[in-house]
Amino acid sequence: MFSDNLIHAIKFKNNPTVVGLDPRIENIPEFIKKAAFNKYGNNTKGISEAIYYFNKGIVDAVFDVVPAVKIQIAFYEIYGADGIEAFYKTAEYAKEKGLIVIADVKRGDIADVAEMYSKAYLQNPSIDAITINPYMGEDTITPYIRDVLEYDKGLFILVKTSNAGSGTIQNLKTVSGTVYENVAYMVDKISKLAEGSLGYSSIGAVVGATYKEEAKILRKIMPSAIFLVPGYGAQGATAEDVINCFDENNLGAIVNSSRKVIFAYKSQYWKDVYSEYEFAQAARAEVLLMMGMINNAFLKRRYIAC
Numbered sequence: 001m002f003s004d005n006l007i008h009a010i011k012f013k014n015n016p017t018v019v020g021l022d023p024r025i026e027n028i029p030e031f032i033k034k035a036a037f038n039k040y041g042n043n044t045k046g047i048s049e050a051i052y053y054f055n056k057g058i059v060d061a062v063f064d065v066v067p068a069v070k071i072q073i074a075f076y077e078i079y080g081a082d083g084i085e086a087f088y089k090t091a092e093y094a095k096e097k098g099l100i101v102i103a104d105v106k107r108g109d110i111a112d113v114a115e116m117y118s119k120a121y122l123q124n125p126s127i128d129a130i131t132i133n134p135y136m137g138e139d140t141i142t143p144y145i146r147d148v149l150e151y152d153k154g155l156f157i158l159v160k161t162s163n164a165g166s167g168t169i170q171n172l173k174t175v176s177g178t179v180y181e182n183v184a185y186m187v188d189k190i191s192k193l194a195e196g197s198l199g200y201s202s203i204g205a206v207v208g209a210t211y212k213e214e215a216k217i218l219r220k221i222m223p224s225a226i227f228l229v230p231g232y233g234a235q236g237a238t239a240e241d242v243i244n245c246f247d248e249n250n251l252g253a254i255v256n257s258s259r260k261v262i263f264a265y266k267s268q269y270w271k272d273v274y275s276e277y278e279f280a281q282a283a284r285a286e287v288l289l290m291m292g293m294i295n296n297a298f299l300k301r302r303y304i305a306c
């Protein structure tokens with residue numbers, strides 16, 4: 001089952017971090033762009049080849065230390081069919097390297113249309129899980145639930161997102177709590193349908209790392225949901241901020257970092273250590289640092305509790 005596989009991978013690697021493959025062409029090393037553009041031209045094909053080559057380097061550098069990658073489809077869609085090809089080639093490559101592949105597609109539409117989106121991703125052998133937007137209502141997520149069970153895949157439902165403006169809608173108060181709490185109650189109910197042998201569900205929630213207090217509330221409302229936690233690093237959240245997303249066993253969450261990891265070679269911290277030719281080693285160093293920070297935060301939490 002998806003949730004069992006994810007929990008096993010997190011335990012095996014002792015690492016709950018996920019590398020986000022959100023390639024921005026302007027940040028990809030010049031030597032990669034030069035090679036791809038010389039071969040295919042500075043067009044959607046050349047850019048998509050550069051992206052794929054870059055992603056491959058990142059995957060090769062981190063596959064043994066992280067359980068999963070999250071691929072944000074927007075960075076591929078922008079390059080049309082060539083970009084989509086790079087998206088699927090990246091997913092296939094990551095899968096070949098034994099990684100769990102999360103496609104961050106944030107779909108949401110009426111049920112008839114959702115059925116198409118659901119099949120498009122959840123039937124694909126290279127994709128293990130997707131993100132969806134539930135804000136059109138419970139009926140719109142039913143097709144995904146069916147496919148999660150049929151194809152043994154995972155689902156991460158947006159509950160409380162990491163962006164600064166998420167409160168304008170998600171924090172609105174209703175007679176039964178905030179909007180995001182109500183969505184969490186719905187996710188909790190649905191997640192019971194897909195619980196694995198380790199007590200975690202293949203139907204999880206997206207909870208932003210940038211909302212520490214909300215995460216504490218949400219952890220209680222959805223005890224068996226695995227949280228996909230974006231917002232670490234580039235959006236400002238730290239290991240201390242994500243700790244509330246984890247349960248008392250230090251499980252139940254995976255923390256994503258995209259820009260901060262994949263473009264680490266350009267950062268203030270690593271730029272004097274790694275050259276652009278060593279972009280992948282820099283990403284590995286950043287991810288190991290993140291892993292260390294989160295594992296330290298677990299120790300600190302236990303120490304304080306004693």
Ligand SMILES: O=c1ccn([C@@H]2O[C@H](COP(=O)(O)O)[C@@H](O)[C@H]2O)c(=O)[nH]1
Pocket residue numbers: 020022072104160161162163206207208230231232233234235256257258259260
């Ligand atoms: O609430 C959300 C949901 C998804 N995301 C996605 O996570 C990454 C964040 O990238 P960083 O570079 O680490 O900031 C990106 O793919 C978003 O689409 C999110 O940020 N917040």
